[in-house]
Amino acid sequence: MSDQYAPSPFPAPVPAQQWASAPAPPAYAPLGAPRNRNGLAVAAVVMSALSLVGVLVLGILVATGGPGGGGSDLLEGSVSATSGTVDGKALAASVRRIVTDDGGDVTRLTCPASTTVSAGTVVVCRGRVSDADWALLVVFEDAEGSFVVNPI
Numbered sequence: 106m107s108d109q110y111a112p113s114p115f116p117a118p119v120p121a122q123q124w125a126s127a128p129a130p131p132a133y134a135p136l137g138a139p140r141n142r143n144g145l146a147v148a149a150v151v152m153s154a155l156s157l158v159g160v161l162v163l164g165i166l167v168a169t170g171g172p173g174g175g176g177s178d179l180l181e182g183s184v185s186a187t188s189g190t191v192d193g194k195a196l197a198a199s200v201r202r203i204v205t206d207d208g209g210d211v212t213r214l215t216c217p218a219s220t221t222v223s224a225g226t227v228v229v230c231r232g233r234v235s236d237a238d239w240a241l242l243v244v245f246e247d248a249e250g251s252f253v254v255n256p257i
Contacts, residue, residue, distance in 0.1 A: 179253045180207055186222045186250040193218040200230055200241060200254055209234045216243070223248050 182203040184196050193216040201211045214232030226245040233239070234256070242255045 179255050180204065181251075181253050183252065184250045186248060189222055189248060191220045191222050191250060193220065196220065196228070196243065197230060197232075200243060201232075203254060204234060204241070204256075210236070212236075214241075220245075222250055 180203045182199050184191050184199040197214045197216040200216065201214050204211050204214075212233045214230060214234075216230040217228055220226065220228050222245050224245065224247050228243040228245075230241045230243055231239070232241065234241075240257050242257050243252050244255070245252045
């Protein structure tokens with residue numbers, strides 16, 4: 106046989122056939138080898154430390170009663186209870202005294218005319234304390250007239 110009819114390693118295209126084109130280059134730059142980046146881990150550790158500090162500060166503020174020091178806003182007092190009831194004027198005078206002793210300037214204070222006293226009884230007295238209108242929540246602790254006042 107002659108070399109003339111030897112098969113070619115590259116087949117000739119059929120006249121109506123088209124060769125496949127080369128693949129298009131990617132629209133973005135390919136990523137290189139992964140790099141060791143610790144930025145996200147460092148940010149997570151820093152944020153965790155800041156959160157821990159914030160929680161500790163809040164815990165200290167709650168435990169010590171806030172930036173103004175210890176104690177609470179509750180004021181304790183008592184008023185004489187006759188037959189299980191308290192006169193509104195006597196209650197107002199007692200509340201006025203303990204608010205004034207705490208440093209408030211009471212210019213007006215009214216309480217309900219008569220209140221039946223027992224443990225857990227709640228009375229709202231209204232008035233003007235230190236040039237601001239206040240509602241004072243009076244909670245009786247027993248039937249003898251001991252109470253706490255919470256300004257709201």
